[in-house]
Amino acid sequence: MTNTLDGESISEPLNPLGIDGIEFIEFATSKPQALGSVLETMGFRPIARHRSREVELYRQGTMNIIVNSQAADIPRTVQPVERPVLSAFAIRVRDADAAFNRALDLGAWAIPARARAMELNIPAIHGVGESLIYFVDRYNDFSIYDIDFRAIPTVEPKPPAIGGLHFFGIVQYIGADRTADWVEFYSQVFGFTPLPDRVRFGIMPNGLLLQSPCKGFFLQLIEPEDTARFAYSDEHLQRIGLGTPDVMVAVSALEKRGVEFLQSQKVHTSERGALTKPCLGNVMFELVHDVPGSYAPQA
Amino acid sequence: MIFTDIGMDTASLAGPLEGKLAAVRRAGFSQVMIAAGDVVGHSGGVAAGVRCVRDSGLAVTGVEALRDFEGCNGRLREYKVDVAKSMLEICGELGARLLVVEAATSVHVDVKADALVRDLRMLAVLAIPLGIRIAFKGVSRSRTVRNFVAASELLYRANCSNLGLALDAFDVLAARIPLDDLDAIDPEQVFLVQLSDYMWNEMLTPEEQAATASHFRVFPGEGAHSNGLAAFVSKLDSIGYRGNFSFDVYNDDFQQMPPDTVVQRARRAAEWLVETVLRRALPVPNMERLRRTAGD
Numbered sequence: 001m002t003n004t005l006d007g008e009s010i011s012e013p014l015n016p017l018g019i020d021g022i023e024f025i026e027f028a029t030s031k032p033q034a035l036g037s038v039l040e041t042m043g044f045r046p047i048a049r050h051r052s053r054e055v056e057l058y059r060q061g062t063m064n065i066i067v068n069s070q071a072a073d074i075p076r077t078v079q080p081v082e083r084p085v086l087s088a089f090a091i092r093v094r095d096a097d098a099a100f101n102r103a104l105d106l107g108a109w110a111i112p113a114r115a116r117a118m119e120l121n122i123p124a125i126h127g128v129g130e131s132l133i134y135f136v137d138r139y140n141d142f143s144i145y146d147i148d149f150r151a152i153p154t155v156e157p158k159p160p161a162i163g164g165l166h167f168f169g170i171v172q173y174i175g176a177d178r179t180a181d182w183v184e185f186y187s188q189v190f191g192f193t194p195l196p197d198r199v200r201f202g203i204m205p206n207g208l209l210l211q212s213p214c215k216g217f218f219l220q221l222i223e224p225e226d227t228a229r230f231a232y233s234d235e236h237l238q239r240i241g242l243g244t245p246d247v248m249v250a251v252s253a254l255e256k257r258g259v260e261f262l263q264s265q266k267v268h269t270s271e272r273g274a275l276t277k278p279c280l281g282n283v284m285f286e287l288v289h290d291v292p293g294s295y296a297p298q299a
Numbered sequence: 300m301i302f303t304d305i306g307m308d309t310a311s312l313a314g315p316l317e318g319k320l321a322a323v324r325r326a327g328f329s330q331v332m333i334a335a336g337d338v339v340g341h342s343g344g345v346a347a348g349v350r351c352v353r354d355s356g357l358a359v360t361g362v363e364a365l366r367d368f369e370g371c372n373g374r375l376r377e378y379k380v381d382v383a384k385s386m387l388e389i390c391g392e393l394g395a396r397l398l399v400v401e402a403a404t405s406v407h408v409d410v411k412a413d414a415l416v417r418d419l420r421m422l423a424v425l426a427i428p429l430g431i432r433i434a435f436k437g438v439s440r441s442r443t444v445r446n447f448v449a450a451s452e453l454l455y456r457a458n459c460s461n462l463g464l465a466l467d468a469f470d471v472l473a474a475r476i477p478l479d480d481l482d483a484i485d486p487e488q489v490f491l492v493q494l495s496d497y498m499w500n501e502m503l504t505p506e507e508q509a510a511t512a513s514h515f516r517v518f519p520g521e522g523a524h525s526n527g528l529a530a531f532v533s534k535l536d537s538i539g540y541r542g543n544f545s546f547d548v549y550n551d552d553f554q555q556m557p558p559d560t561v562v563q564r565a566r567r568a569a570e571w572l573v574e575t576v577l578r579r580a581l582p583v584p585n586m587e588r589l590r591r592t593a594g595d
Contacts, residue, residue: 107424109384126428175430180460185427188420235430 015213016191017102018094022167022217023136023144024057024064025240027283029084032056032069038279039065041258043162048149052116057149061161063242064145074111078130083281086237088124089170090134091190091212096123099135103189119148125189128172128182129236162257163250168201168243168288169209169218173236176229179208182221186210192219202241202273202288216292238282243290247271250287301579302569304543306330306360308493309337311548311565312558316341316348320355322558326566330358332399332545335389338362349392360545361397361434361491362390368400369418370408370443376418383422391429397490398426399465400435402444410443416457423459434465434490439474440509446470448480454488463490467547468531469497469516472524473508478534486539493547494532494572496522516548518568520575529576536577544572 029035036046036056044058044065054069068087072079078087093099100123104110108125111132115121122144127133138144151157174182186192191213199209207222218241224233244250251261251274260277261269268274274287307328312319316337323331333352341348352359365386371379390398400422409415419435426433437450444450447466454462466489470476495516500523502508519528532544546565553561573579 105421107421107427109425109428128428178430181427181430184460185424188424 014191017091017099017135017213019190019212019214020092020094020139020216021212021214023090023092023134023139024066025086025167025170026066026068026088026090026132027084028068028072028078028080028087029082029280030069030080031082031084031280032067034280035067035084035283038283039067042254042276042285043159043165043257045155045159046152047155047157047159048145048151050149052119055149057145059157060159061165063161063165063167073114076126076130077111077132084283086131086170086240088127088132088134089237090122090136092139093135093137096135096137099123099137100125103135106189108189120144127237128174129234131237162253163244163246165242165244165250165287166290166292167217167240168290169220169241171204171207171220171222171238171241171286173233173238174221174223175233175235176223178235179221179223183208183210186219201290202286203267203270204273204275204286239284239286241286241288243288243292245289245291247273247287247289302327302573303329304541305569305572306332306358306543306545307562307565308332308334308363308545308547310334310363311546311550311553312561313554313556314558316351319558320351320357322562324355324357325559326562328357328562328565328569330360330543331355332360332547333362333393333395335362335364335386338389338393345389345392349389352393359393359395360543361399362386362393362395363399363547364436365398365400365422367403367405367408368422369415370403370410371418372409372414375407380421380425383425387426387429387431390431396430397432397434399491400433402436402438402441402450404438404441406442408442412453412456415443415453419453419457419462420459423457423462426461432461432463432490434463436465436467436493437470439470439512440505446474446476447484448476451484451488463488465489465491465493466535467493467495468519468528469493469495469512469547471531472496472527473502473512478530481534481538484538486535486541489535489540489542491542492532492535492540492544494519494528494544494568495546495548496520496524496528498522513549514551516550518546518548518564520568520571521564532572532576 027035039058044060046056047059048057056067058065069080078085103125111124113121122134124132124134136144183194192210195209195211207220210219251269262275262277272289276285278284307323309319338348339345365383368379368383386398423433435450437444437446439445444453447464450464496519497511497516502511
């Protein structure tokens, strides 16, 4: 071998898509009000409704959550049922069209465009299981919600975040022996980097962590444990991780609002993190100690 | 007899899909390679073809075969990507975890390694969300990759976890590839081994080899190269290959024989492999039943 780098692609820039965090995370459910009240106890507020689809926008600080109750019209996407399911996340990029086309060229599956007249066509690809990944490039002065959504009157459009909460990451459940495949997918298509095993956040240590090229967002891939490895397991987005500079302050503020946290021997609130009890089936939020921009691994 | 890792191929049998699957099951096989044409050509439509496979109780070894994929450019590439996506979707519907991809033989493909690597990586990424592995196979008359050594080098460059090799014994025997070449192969990188033999002692021209490959293959133990085939399988066993074997026997005569007669030949081939070649220990009485109860 003359060139030991043959087996690796290192010629790409570190952040080829100009990724800049998460624009929104989406749930699908046929009971949007039940999920809405869970989100409200977590400190999110309903801000706006979609003009043509059964879709609502909730917000808290920098975080946008979409609640989608529209029946799915595309195969291999989440059909809203009573139990809410994490159905999509949107990545902020420099140029959504360029990012989308680059992803397709690398082997991502496109979602057919479905915007109506005067609506934005937000490009998306298939992610894990039935979930989607959107690309959004309008997020500064002018947002996607200005066009596709109608604001709910008299509501504060920018409710502050409780305890400095912000999007930290998403936990993804995957099949047995599938970690390498998903690392391949996220590093090829988006430029995510796997973190060494010694780097851990929060109180849920399993799986492998991938860091976004903007350094501000993490995906945690978790394979089934023990005997569950031999059973059929569907792959899906399992829960949202919320970062906070002070977990104890955030937990106490949320507890006052009625949020319950798991307190078992294995999983309990600490300064490193906390996990809410599941609601409505399997909706849970993980709190993780995180000061934005504080973790930049050594090259 | 333990041959759960040896499967039949629907392409070796005649008649409608239901009859093929029933014959495979009756002969005691537990897995089957599905030729995509058998599912999409089902008289009741694709959904009925899929249901037929799922209801058969047989495990699906994989789906075959995507051809002339790598190295295409422009409109041809777009077209081939659509073909690949369609085949991956069929795999997904069948619950198949493997798609067999044969190296391109078309004169219209680019043979530069960079283009081939680019396309194999793309195919691998397309397959990831569906949980499918790609088994790439060199073809002796290919313009891009003629044998498993070249295929392995290309896959090393493409470096994707779900990209691996399919080894076809026919190609190894026909091209008289030295078995020691297998020493350089990582057994984890081999996703599938296809087994067949042929009747001629020698094939004089590439045309004759191509015709034999598509029309005159026979089951292992039936042809003129039993010793070579036995050495090949033993070698794989010794380098640590523990994956599936599939009989890819394309034979025009078998297309005119009842599937039950053909699968009986396949059954004899499986017995020959297990008892004579691999010399697997016979299970202690009741062991097999115990293993099954334990979910093995």
